[in-house]
Amino acid sequence: MTAGRDHPPGEVRPPLTLGDVRVRFLCGGRLSLDGGAMFGIVPRTLWERVAKPDEAHRVALGTCCLLVETGGRRIVVETGIGDKYDERDRRIYALSDHWLADSLAAVGVDPAEIDLVVLTHLHFDHAGGATRRGAAGRAAPTFPRAAYVVPRGEWDDARTGHYVMSGTYREENLAPLEASGRLSLVSGEAEIAPGVRVLPLPGHTRHQQGVRVHGGGRTLLHLADLMPTSAHVGLRYNMAYDLLPYENMRTKERMLSEAVAGGWTLLCGQDAAWPTWRAQGGAKGIELHREQ
Numbered sequence: 081m082t083a084g085r086d087h088p089p090g091e092v093r094p095p096l097t098l099g100d101v102r103v104r105f106l107c108g109g110r111l112s113l114d115g116g117a118m119f120g121i122v123p124r125t126l127w128e129r130v131a132k133p134d135e136a137h138r139v140a141l142g143t144c145c146l147l148v149e150t151g152g153r154r155i156v157v158e159t160g161i162g163d164k165y166d167e168r169d170r171r172i173y174a175l176s177d178h179w180l181a182d183s184l185a186a187v188g189v190d191p192a193e194i195d196l197v198v199l200t201h202l203h204f205d206h207a208g209g210a211t212r213r214g215a216a217g218r219a220a221p222t223f224p225r226a227a228y229v230v231p232r233g234e235w236d237d238a239r240t241g242h243y244v245m246s247g248t249y250r251e252e253n254l255a256p257l258e259a260s261g262r263l264s265l266v267s268g269e270a271e272i273a274p275g276v277r278v279l280p281l282p283g284h285t286r287h288q289q290g291v292r293v294h295g296g297g298r299t300l301l302h303l304a305d306l307m308p309t310s311a312h313v314g315l316r317y318n319m320a321y322d323l324l325p326y327e328n329m330r331t332k333e334r335m336l337s338e339a340v341a342g343g344w345t346l347l348c349g350q351d352a353a354w355p356t357w358r359a360q361g362g363a364k365g366i367e368l369h370r371e372q
Contacts, residue, residue, distance in 0.1 A: 089182035092144055092355055093372075096345070099296025101150040101275040105347075105355055106183040108143035108160015108209055110176035115139045118308075120320040130311040138174060140352040141309070143205055145180050146302065147187070148293060151274040153195040156180070156223065157291050157302055158349060162208030164219060164252050180209040181222060194223040196264075196272060199230050200281075200304035201288040202238045203248040205350075211256045219252040221260050228257050229272055231280070232265040233287030242286070244323055281306045281335065283328025284321065290335075299344040300356075306332055308350040310357055310368045336366045345371055 087107045096103045115137050119127035131139040143160035160180045169175065181191060199207050210228065214220030221228075236242075238249040239258075257263055266272075266289075269279040281290040284305040291302040305321075306328060307313065313336070315329045322328045339346055339359040346357045346368070357368040 087142065088186075089178040090186035091183070092142065096300065096356075097296070098275065098293060098298045098300060101148065101293055101295035103149075103293060103300060104147040104187065106145045106147055106180060106187070107178070108145040108158060108180040108183065109162070109178060110140065110142055110174075110352070111161055111205055112136075112138035112140050112174035117320045119312075120318050120322065120325065122314075122317055127311070127317070131309070134174075140174075141205075141350040142352045142355070144347065144349040144351075144355040145183070145209070146291070146293075146347070147184070147189065148273075148276060150276060150295075153273050154189070154193055155196040155198060155273055155276060156194050156226070157198045158200060158206050158304075159197065159209030159222065161205050162210070162222075162253070163212055164208065181212065191223045192225055194226045197223050197226045197228045198272065198276075198278060198291055199228065200290060200302065201234050201285045202230065202254065203245070203285075203305070204250050204253060206304070207253045208250070211253055219256045221256055221262065227262050227264045228260075229264045229266055229278065230257075231278075231287040231289045232267045234285055234289070235263070235265055237286060245321060281331055283324050283331045284319070285323050299342055300347060301335065301339060301344050302347045302349060303335065304349065306335065307346070307348055310348050310351050310354070310370075312348070313359075313366060313368050315365075340366060 092107050093105045115133040146157035148155040163179050211219040212222045271277045275295045277292045278289045281288050293300040318325045356371045358371045
């Protein structure tokens with residue numbers, strides 16, 4: 081993984097057509113996190129070969145959100161960082177000024193035109209754009225007509241404090257969704273629209289879900305933070321942020337094997353350079369190759 085340029089609002093790669101399903105890849109904002117935390121037990125001498133840190137020892141990350149059009153519905157998968165940060169947060173995380181709403185505007189889509197929003201989990205860099213600054217500075221749902229599809233167990237953990245990072249489940253991202261009455265809590269694997277399924281990917285959090293988009297004989301899998309960047313393809317290349325690191329490793333092993341067998345396109349949503357990859361067997365295990 082190389083740092084890549086700071087993508088402006090809009091698309092980070094060309095759209096993908098899967099039969100009757102169209103997928104667009106939108107920038108949900110940029111951030112940087114501590115390299116040691118991003119690679120857990122892997123020594124810096126190894127991880128810095130694939131993720132060059134800055135002077136503050138942080139590695140650059142993207143937040144790739146999907147705009148899926150299927151069956152007459154528009155679906156957003158992930159919402160990126162959002163716009164509700166003070167200067168301290170912006171400095172610590174090197175946050176970009178733009179976010180998902182800017183990328184939607186760049187492709188001519190109004191948030192009121194979105195029917196469903198799927199969140200893989202509720203950490204601030206994935207769910208931050210689910211709400212935005214509203215009247216009198218209060219946070220309100222970004223997508224006023226949409227139902228928000230969230231794993232039931234993830235929601236329960238976020239609201240009851242079952243986590244290791246005290247600042248990542250933020251009230252301003254969650255309380256407005258709870259008050260809106262537009263939460264759709266799911267358990268296990270489920271089809272949420274034609275060609276679009278959610279499926280459990282436990283490890284990073286206990287109840288994280290991925291999103292599988294299928295059509296025309298092709299499959300795209302959004303891996304969430306099971307494998308946030310292409311540099312995390314190694315089974316031991318997990319994050320210190322992972323709540324269940326061993327389970328994350330086993331889930332990753334299973335999903336990579338299925339991806340190789342099925343010829344799937346994999347989305348590494350926080351890779352700063354490129355979002356989509358093809359997994360193939362190699363001399364040292366499974367390798368990723370950039371998919372255009």
